[in-house]
Every structure is written in C-alpha cells, then in structure tokens.
Amino acid sequence: MTIIDVARAAGVAPSTVSYVLSGKRSISPQTRRAVEQSIRKLGYHPHAGARSLATSRTNVLALVAPLREDLTVMDFVAAVATAARNHDQDLLLLTKDEGPAALRRVISSAIADALIVMEVEAADPRVPTLLALDRPVVLIGAPDQPVDLSSVDLDFAAAGGRCVEHLADLGHRSIAMVGPAPSVYQRGISSAGRFLSGLTDAAQAHGVVAKARPCAHNYDAVRACLDALLATEPTGLVVNNEAVLPTVLAELHRRGLRVPDDISVVAVCSDSAATSGAVPLTTVPIPTVELGELAVEMIIRQLGRDAQPETRLLAPRLTPRASTALRS
Amino acid sequence: MTIIDVARAAGVAPSTVSYVLSGKRSISPQTRRAVEQSIRKLGYHPHAGARSLATSRTNVLALVAPLREDLTVMDFVAAVATAARNHDQDLLLLTKDEGPAALRRVISSAIADALIVMEVEAADPRVPTLLALDRPVVLIGAPDQPVDLSSVDLDFAAAGGRCVEHLADLGHRSIAMVGPAPSVYQRGISSAGRFLSGLTDAAQAHGVVAKARPCAHNYDAVRACLDALLATEPTGLVVNNEAVLPTVLAELHRRGLRVPDDISVVAVCSDSAATSGAVPLTTVPIPTVELGELAVEMIIRQLGRDAQPETRLLAPRLTPRASTALRS
DNA sequence: CTGAAAGCGCTTACAG
DNA sequence: CTGAAAGCGCTTACAG
Structure with missing residues (x-):
C-alpha cells in the first residue's frame, strides 16, 4: 500500500498524491477529490520512514x-x-x-x-x-x-509568596513549610529553592514568622520534620511536597491538630490529591x-x-x- | 554524516559498514576495527528512517x-x-x-x-x-x-485469594474489601472482578465471612463504603484501590480503629504507598x-x-x- | 494545473 | 571476505 497504488487508483501521478497530502501546490477540485477518495478507500497512510528520509x-x-x-x-x-x-x-x-x-x-x-x-x-x-x-x-x-x-x-517564587500572602490575609503570623526532600535541594532542582525564597521574602514583607524544613518520603522523616516545625506553634502550614502530603495530614490529626481550626494548610499539589481527604485542601496547583x-x-x-x-x-x-x- | 562518510573514512564500501553494524556476515578483524573506529570518531548513527524503509x-x-x-x-x-x-x-x-x-x-x-x-x-x-x-x-x-x-x-484471582488466606491464617473470621470504583467494574476491567471472585472463593474455602464494596475516589464515597463494610465489625480489611488507600486509613483512625490492633489491613498497592504511612502495610504488590x-x-x-x-x-x-x- | 525523475540513506541479494 | 547496484516509499526541484 504505497503512494503509487493511490496514484494508480486515482489515475494521477504519485507526485500529485503527495501534493494533495501536503497542500504545497494548488490542485484542481476534481483531482483532489479523486485522490482523497482513493486514499480513504485504500486506507493509505504514508510511510513515516520514507517521508523522514525525503524531508529530514x-x-x-x-x-x-x-x-x-x-x-x-x-x-x-x-x-x-x-x-x-x-x-x-x-x-x-x-x-x-x-x-x-x-x-x-x-x-x-x-x-x-x-x-x-x-x-x-x-x-x-x-x-x-x-x-x-x-x-x-x-x-x-x-x-x-x-x-x-x-x-x-x-513561577515557584511567586507560588511561595502567594501561599504566605493567603495565610497572612487570614491573620496568620507564624507559619511553617514542609519542603521537598533534602536530595531535591541538593540536586539543584531550582523549583524547591525558588519556592522557599519566594516564601521567605513574602513572609518578611508581611511581617510573618516563617520556618521551613525539607522532608524525605518516609514516616520517620515526616515525624521529625513536624516535630521541628510545630515546636513554635505555627497556625499556618505550607506543604510543598505532594508525596508526603497524606502522611503530614494524618500526623497532624494524630497530634490533635484540627484543620483548619487549629492549623491552616495550603498545599502545592494536584487537584485530585487536594479533594480526596476529609478536608478539601486550599492549593496552588502546578499547571x-x-x-x-x-x-x-x-x-x-x-x-x-x-x-x-x-x-x-x-x-x-x-x-x-x-x-x-x-x-x- | 552518512554510511558513505564512514565507509570513506574506513576505506571500505558502504555495504561493509552496514554488515559490520548488523553482524550479518563475517568481517575480517582489521576491517571491523577500522570501521568501528570510524563510526566512533565520526559519531555516526544510522538514519532510522532509511533503515526502516529498507528493512520494514x-x-x-x-x-x-x-x-x-x-x-x-x-x-x-x-x-x-x-x-x-x-x-x-x-x-x-x-x-x-x-x-x-x-x-x-x-x-x-x-x-x-x-x-x-x-x-x-x-x-x-x-x-x-x-x-x-x-x-x-x-x-x-x-x-x-x-x-x-x-x-x-x-493473577488477580489468586491475589484476592492470597489476601484472604493470609488473614485467615491469622485467625480472622470476618473480613471486608474496599474495591475499585464502580466505574471500573462497569467498564469490565477484569482485574477487579477476578480479584473479587478470588477473594470470595477463598473466603468460602476458609470459612471466612467476606463482604465487599466498590469505592469511588472521593471522601464521601470512602465514608459510605466504610459505613457499610464496618457495620458487621470485620477484623480484617482488604484494600484493592490504591487511590483511596490514604483516605481509608485516615478514616479508620478517625473512627478509633487501630491498625493492626483492632483491624488488620492488607492492600494491593505499590511499595512506596505501603511504607509512607505510620504503619507499614502488608501488601500484595502489582509486579x-x-x-x-x-x-x-x-x-x-x-x-x-x-x-x-x-x-x-x-x-x-x-x-x-x-x-x-x-x-x- | 500536472508529470517524470532524481535523491534522501540505508540493506541485501548478486557477483566475485 | 568484500563491493557495486537495485530498491525501499516518499518529496520536490525541473519542465511543460
């Protein structure tokens, strides 16, 4: 099944079929129709390799x-x-x-x-x-x-800022952030660093105390991270680590902290993660x-x-x- | 950068380069070495389209x-x-x-x-x-x-059976299963049905009472599903729905059911989902x-x-x- | 508006 | 063990 078969069936030259397909020159309506019909009837698909060879x-x-x-x-x-x-x-x-x-x-x-x-x-x-x-x-x-x-x-810097701004608007004066795993920062994935500095800058601008910690993807790391972050009793928590999000929420619950009554939570995560738990989460989704x-x-x-x-x-x-x- | 360039550099015919590449005929060691060197020196990669055209x-x-x-x-x-x-x-x-x-x-x-x-x-x-x-x-x-x-x-039927067997071995006599979303059953994804019948058959064989429910991916569905399943106070729970797993665990906790003290849980899920929460989960992973x-x-x-x-x-x-x- | 033919870069019978 | 050449199925100048 090649361009030659289509050409024969339509009674034209192979090059004409090619031009019908590419639209690179004007074709009479009758010819076009005949060619298109043959293409459809024969279920013709041009050979990708041949095309790539000819066109690079x-x-x-x-x-x-x-x-x-x-x-x-x-x-x-x-x-x-x-x-x-x-x-x-x-x-x-x-x-x-x-x-x-x-x-x-x-x-x-x-x-x-x-x-x-x-x-x-x-x-x-x-x-x-x-x-x-x-x-x-x-x-x-x-x-x-x-x-x-x-x-x-x-714009992760703006995203970090936006989270702080939202919490500040709600009257929160002390916030904490659960960040990506330490390895993410070390590898130089810049989104992690930019989010953090955006958050820090906005906190300063809004007169909010902000504390941040990276967090690896396992239960002990989550506990240690929250131990450190909750020591100063923040009323707002930003979670920029989708993998540990369910564990963080479970752990807040275990510690008797109700969301949002005792602590407000805003997360960077997908919508499906945001709406699958008991409390729908305020989020900055990654678009x-x-x-x-x-x-x-x-x-x-x-x-x-x-x-x-x-x-x-x-x-x-x-x-x-x-x-x-x-x-x- | 074509096979002709490589051939010229190695002082052989293009066909010889092709045969060195494909190994489809024996080549003298010297020739082979010369060709391989040229290939490496020139950073030659054969054109995929041309090859596909010639070989289909x-x-x-x-x-x-x-x-x-x-x-x-x-x-x-x-x-x-x-x-x-x-x-x-x-x-x-x-x-x-x-x-x-x-x-x-x-x-x-x-x-x-x-x-x-x-x-x-x-x-x-x-x-x-x-x-x-x-x-x-x-x-x-x-x-x-x-x-x-x-x-x-x-073998999802065997997997369903294996979950029951494990729980039965531990002395559980009443178990429940959280299944995939109703839509999954309706679409006829057979793994869901086979898991369920494997579980049901094994329950019968082991003299265990088993109750099963599908569960959509949102909080209300999880609550309703657990309401129905927990009514008869099962001591074992099988979760064959990775998406709702964190929510199911959170909900058990909220209802005051401790894992595994009050209820044993076995899940069909990936290892990373199994080990990210407070209690490492017994699983049947999908390989x-x-x-x-x-x-x-x-x-x-x-x-x-x-x-x-x-x-x-x-x-x-x-x-x-x-x-x-x-x-x- | 349309066609005949060269050429894209390979592989593989054919020949030696 | 190696080479010269046909052919894979397209596209696109060239020609009319």
Missing part, C-alpha cells in the same frame, strides 16, 4: 522524563502527550537515566526532531549535549543557573496542562524558524478550599 | 496507556520504557483516548512495529482493530472475555517491572517468528508488614 522531519517529539512514582510527573507526561498529538506530532518517551548518549542517539538517528526535557538539574551532564545538538529543546522546569535553552515552569501545551508550542515554533531561547514562567493561582481559615 | 522494521514499540493520575499506571509506563530500551527498542507513547484510528495510523505508517496496550476493557472498540492489524500485540491486563491476543497480568519486562519479551518474540497468542498470569506474592496481626 520525523514529526516525532522526544520527551525525557524522570519515570518515578510521582503524580506530577505523570500529569506532565499526559499533558505533553496530548499537546503533541494536538500538533500532529507523536511522542517518543525517554527515561531520565538514559543520560546524554540517548539524546544524541535519538537526534542523530533522526528518530525525533526535538527534545522536551523534564527536571534538568544544576550542573546536569545533559546540558552540554543539549546545547551541542543544535536542535529545538525546551526544558520543563527552569534550571538553577540559567542556561542557553528555552524553558517553561510555574501541568498549560505547561505541557506551552512546551510543545515553543518546540513547534522553534522547528519552524530558529528562535531565541526564552523562559516562560506561569503565574501561580491559588484555589481556596476548606483547609485554610481565619486565625482564631 | 522501526525498532519502535508503541505503548497505549491510560494517562490518568495513577501511580500504578506510571509504574507500568516506566517498566515498559525501561524494558524496551533493554531490548534496543524505543518507545512511542499513545494515550488511551486516541482510539482505534491511532493504532492503525501508527502501524500503517510504519511508525512502530508492535503495540503494547494497557487496560483493554470488555467490548473494547480497539480489539477488532488490534486483531485486523495482524501485528504483534500484547495486552497488559487480561480482558474480561478472552480475545485472540496475547496478554500479561497479575509492574516483571509484567512490563514480560510484555516486551513477548512482543520481541512475536516480532521474530509469529507465535500463538498466549496469556501469562504472574503468581501474586504477599509481603507481610506491620498492618496485619493475629486476631486478638
């Missing part, structure tokens, strides 16, 4: 994702996959631990046209490769030190759908003409729910 | 996944991606909601060689397409009515890594010679932890 374009985007158990990562993968299809691109999935060689391979072999890379760390060994590739690249998650690559991210769509749009734009690297930070939005209340 | 093989596997917020789905995607790379295949990611047309497109366009499809439902519209494609297909999750396609899955590896192996085998469709159900393993104890 694959219409495949590669997404490099850290494939761990993490709902936010899952959300991003889903968002990028959907956005890619909306732009007539297929999505190749690469795992983070394949390293720089996989990026070279996929581009040099013309398996994909461009790369979307999640969670690029400070001093990430993939950055030099990404730059050398000289292909469209968009990072999801702005890196610590700015590199000469495009990226999209939530994965918008970020995925934006990343794909930027890649597509770069595939057209070569654009300058740009960084787009989306403004956070806070969804108030029942877990935050006026300080009693 | 892409070395790409397509995975059709339901991209919702679900850690088990994430685990499967990660497992299949890793297994694919271990077999020198790349992974194209398709979403479940693209439907049958996407399957035809990907195969007819020679974008991928074979399909791994998750969560095929009873009367799934994709099944006829999958059969008509006449390409290697492996389902992850055995469908309700057996179809003429290969599949891999956990996503093994299933993903198995699915890829079966696909690769089918790509070689055409094999008969086969269904492989992996035996469940139960990991005892602190959430189950002798009935007091």
Whole structure:
C-alpha cells in the first residue's frame, strides 16, 4: 500500500498524491477529490520512514522524563502527550537515566526532531549535549543557573509568596513549610529553592514568622520534620511536597491538630490529591496542562524558524478550599 | 554524516559498514576495527528512517496507556520504557483516548512495529482493530472475555485469594474489601472482578465471612463504603484501590480503629504507598517491572517468528508488614 | 494545473 | 571476505 497504488487508483501521478497530502501546490477540485477518495478507500497512510528520509522531519517529539512514582510527573507526561498529538506530532518517551548518549542517539538517528526535557538539574551532564545538538529543546522546569535553552515552569517564587500572602490575609503570623526532600535541594532542582525564597521574602514583607524544613518520603522523616516545625506553634502550614502530603495530614490529626481550626494548610499539589481527604485542601496547583501545551508550542515554533531561547514562567493561582481559615 | 562518510573514512564500501553494524556476515578483524573506529570518531548513527524503509522494521514499540493520575499506571509506563530500551527498542507513547484510528495510523505508517496496550476493557472498540492489524500485540491486563491476543497480568484471582488466606491464617473470621470504583467494574476491567471472585472463593474455602464494596475516589464515597463494610465489625480489611488507600486509613483512625490492633489491613498497592504511612502495610504488590519486562519479551518474540497468542498470569506474592496481626 | 525523475540513506541479494 | 547496484516509499526541484 504505497503512494503509487493511490496514484494508480486515482489515475494521477504519485507526485500529485503527495501534493494533495501536503497542500504545497494548488490542485484542481476534481483531482483532489479523486485522490482523497482513493486514499480513504485504500486506507493509505504514508510511510513515516520514507517521508523522514525525503524531508529530514520525523514529526516525532522526544520527551525525557524522570519515570518515578510521582503524580506530577505523570500529569506532565499526559499533558505533553496530548499537546503533541494536538500538533500532529507523536511522542517518543525517554527515561531520565538514559543520560546524554540517548539524546544524541535519538537526534542523530533522526528518530525525533526535538527534545522536551523534564527536571534538568544544576550542573546536569545533559546540558552540554543539549546545547551541542543544535536542535529545538525546551526544558520543563527552569534550571538553577540559567542556561542557553528555552524553558517553561510555574513561577515557584511567586507560588511561595502567594501561599504566605493567603495565610497572612487570614491573620496568620507564624507559619511553617514542609519542603521537598533534602536530595531535591541538593540536586539543584531550582523549583524547591525558588519556592522557599519566594516564601521567605513574602513572609518578611508581611511581617510573618516563617520556618521551613525539607522532608524525605518516609514516616520517620515526616515525624521529625513536624516535630521541628510545630515546636513554635505555627497556625499556618505550607506543604510543598505532594508525596508526603497524606502522611503530614494524618500526623497532624494524630497530634490533635484540627484543620483548619487549629492549623491552616495550603498545599502545592494536584487537584485530585487536594479533594480526596476529609478536608478539601486550599492549593496552588502546578499547571501541568498549560505547561505541557506551552512546551510543545515553543518546540513547534522553534522547528519552524530558529528562535531565541526564552523562559516562560506561569503565574501561580491559588484555589481556596476548606483547609485554610481565619486565625482564631 | 552518512554510511558513505564512514565507509570513506574506513576505506571500505558502504555495504561493509552496514554488515559490520548488523553482524550479518563475517568481517575480517582489521576491517571491523577500522570501521568501528570510524563510526566512533565520526559519531555516526544510522538514519532510522532509511533503515526502516529498507528493512520494514522501526525498532519502535508503541505503548497505549491510560494517562490518568495513577501511580500504578506510571509504574507500568516506566517498566515498559525501561524494558524496551533493554531490548534496543524505543518507545512511542499513545494515550488511551486516541482510539482505534491511532493504532492503525501508527502501524500503517510504519511508525512502530508492535503495540503494547494497557487496560483493554470488555467490548473494547480497539480489539477488532488490534486483531485486523495482524501485528504483534500484547495486552497488559487480561480482558474480561478472552480475545485472540496475547496478554500479561497479575493473577488477580489468586491475589484476592492470597489476601484472604493470609488473614485467615491469622485467625480472622470476618473480613471486608474496599474495591475499585464502580466505574471500573462497569467498564469490565477484569482485574477487579477476578480479584473479587478470588477473594470470595477463598473466603468460602476458609470459612471466612467476606463482604465487599466498590469505592469511588472521593471522601464521601470512602465514608459510605466504610459505613457499610464496618457495620458487621470485620477484623480484617482488604484494600484493592490504591487511590483511596490514604483516605481509608485516615478514616479508620478517625473512627478509633487501630491498625493492626483492632483491624488488620492488607492492600494491593505499590511499595512506596505501603511504607509512607505510620504503619507499614502488608501488601500484595502489582509486579509492574516483571509484567512490563514480560510484555516486551513477548512482543520481541512475536516480532521474530509469529507465535500463538498466549496469556501469562504472574503468581501474586504477599509481603507481610506491620498492618496485619493475629486476631486478638 | 500536472508529470517524470532524481535523491534522501540505508540493506541485501548478486557477483566475485 | 568484500563491493557495486537495485530498491525501499516518499518529496520536490525541473519542465511543460
């Protein structure tokens, strides 16, 4: 089933079929109709390899994702996959631990046209490769030190600030934050640091006392973290660590702290995590759908003409729910 | 950077480079060395499209996944991606909601060689397409009515039985089960039904009273479900619904039921969910890594010679932890 | 508005 | 053990 079969069935030359498909030159209505009918009747799909050989374009985007158990990562993968299809691109999935060689391979072999890379760390060994590739690249998650690559991210500094502002508006004067695992800070995932400094700055600006701690993903770490944070009896708690969120809430309950009566809680998490517990949580969601769509749009734009690297930070939005209340 | 450049650099014919790469004929050690050196020096990667055009093989596997917020789905995607790379295949990611047309497109366009499809439902519209494609297909999750396609899955009937057996061994005589959402049963995801009947059969065999309820993913549903299940004061609880697990545990605590003192809990969930709360949970994990590896192996085998469709159900393993104890 | 043909970069019979 | 050449199925200048 090739373009020649379609051409024969429609009584035209193969090149005409090609032009009907690409729309790159004007075709008489009758010819177009005949060709389109043959295509449909024969169920013709052009051979991707042949097309890629002729055009040096694959219409495949590669997404490099850290494939761990993490709902936010899952959300991003889903968002990028959907956005890619909306732009007539297929999505190749690469795992983070394949390293720089996989990026070279996929581009040099013309398996994909461009790369979307999640969670690029400070001093990430993939950055030099990404730059050398000289292909469209968009990072999801702005890196610590700015590199000469495009990226999209939530404005985590503003998000940290927004959480403080919300609690301050409700009269809270002492707040605490459960952060990501220490390893996240160490690896230089900048969102963690930016959230923290946004929170700290806003606390200062609002005259609020703020205390922050990282928190690893296990029960003992959660207990130790809360022991430290609750010592000064904060009335507001910010949780920027979706993995430990259920455990944090369970632990507050165990300690006799009612939400929001004794302590207000605002979390950075997905909507489904926010609404599955007894108390619906006030959240600043990570806009994965918008970020995925934006990343794909930027890649597509770069595939057209070569654009300058740009960084787009989306403004956070806070969804108030029942877990935050006026300080009693 | 083509095979001709490599050939020139090594002083051989392009076909020789090809044969060095494929190992399909014997090459003198000197020639081989020269070619391999040129390949490395030039950083040569064969053009995937050209290769696919010449061989009608892409070395790409397509995975059709339901991209919702679900850690088990994430685990499967990660497992299949890793297994694919271990077999020198790349992974194209398709979403479940693209439907049958996407399957035809990907195969007819020679974008991928074979399909791994998750969560095929009873009367799934994709099944006829999958059969008509006449390409290697492996389902992850055995469908309700057996179809003429290969599949891999956990033996959910045995898993349900294993949970009962474990609780019965500990002296429990009345148990309850929190099942997946009603919609899951309705859609005919067979794992839910098979788990339930395995549990029911084993209960009968062990002289245990068992009560089961589906449970949607929100707080009210969890409360209603537990209201119904706890009315008869079971001493053992089986949770086959990872999404509501934290909420179920929180709700038990709220009702003053201590785990495992008042009620033993065994869950079907990932290890990370099992160990993040106050009480480490006895679990029957879904062996996503093994299933993903198995699915890829079966696909690769089918790509070689055409094999008969086969269904492989992996035996469940139960990991005892602190959430189950002798009935007091 | 349409066609004939070169060329994209591989693989693999065919030949030696 | 190695090479020259046909062919895979497209696209796109070139020509009319």
